[in-house]
Amino acid sequence: MSSERHLTSFVAILACAALASCAQVEDPCKTKSRVVADDKYCDKYWECDNGQSVQYDCPNGLVFAGKHRGVTEGCDYPWRSNYCEYPKVQINPPIGTEHCDWLYGIFGHETSCTRYWTCWNGTATEQLCIGGLLYNENAHSCDWPENVDGCQKHPLCNEDPNGNVPLGKSCNRYWQCQGGYPRLQRCPAMLVFDRRSLRCVVPPTEECDVPTTTAPPPEEEENRPRVQHQSKRPSQGFSEQSRPPPRN
Structure with missing residues (x-):
């Protein structure tokens, strides 16, 4: 198992050995995937470990999306889909580092409308929107300037x-x-x-x-601005982030 996953408590093995106290959680040892989502918390999941049902946390800032899905370990950004719809909630508090509200995520730049941060395990990488686009914090992607509230004028056009x-x-x-x-x-x-x-x-x-x-x-x-792409981790989402939505 990956070292990034955190075993929440060994007590969970005993508490859910017979699923007596976790009646609403499907036994992962009886499923083909051997992994199931938690019924209350979208940033937790259960995995069959040596015949026992064990609860794990998604990396900080991510929520469970399903086996072989998401950006890492079956976990994905919460805004990508309906992974964390009511009544499910994220139970783990954010762990922040410089430029990162959570250890994993995509966040707006503090001083620039054309840049943003991709955070992977607390390490921030600065990214650049190209082609006259601005970063849209609501869409978590580069977007047409007219769709970005509070940043309507592009820095390239400051003088005229x-x-x-x-x-x-x-x-x-x-x-x-x-x-x-x-x-x-x-x-x-x-x-x-x-x-x-x-x-x-x-x-x-x-x-x-x-x-x-x-x-x-x-x-x-x-001299043309470029978006920095990473080979795996955030990039499989970030290459999508750099594309604006189709214009009407």
Whole structure:
């Protein structure tokens, strides 16, 4: 068994050996999965251990989702589904660390509308919303700015809510602010983006020569903001988080 799981009490083995005091909890030793949810607490579950029914806690901040489900050990974020609907409740209190309200979860950034934190076992990793999106704390994902209360204007458009902003060292792509919301744009064929006039012009400019059909220089890609993806743990949820919902 994983070292991250916490055995709540050895007494649970005796108390529920015959399921006398846990009549509403299905005996995991009689099920195919050998694991069942607790009937009262969504952050606890029962597992068959050497023929005995033993109660375990989900990692702090997660709730039981089912065997082979969720982000780890059958546990998932409580807002992902109806894992913790009334009358079930989370019984374990939050354990907070820097930037993390719980040891596991996704949390808004303290000072930025375009960034957020993914927390895994109390370790926070800063993530970035790309493509002009902002972090929506209600949806736990990056979203269109007009859907994010309290953060309607994007930092890229602070100087001019309807102006243009250079994109890294790109010669033909730029941000176009529309009412404070940035939209990625590309200059028409054979034109380049002029950083002084902030518009598409006939080349050359100080930074850009006549456009070619070759691939963009590496520095252009390097200057594009990226979301950090992790190989397993939070990332299988976080890759989903970086996608905004479809626009109506």
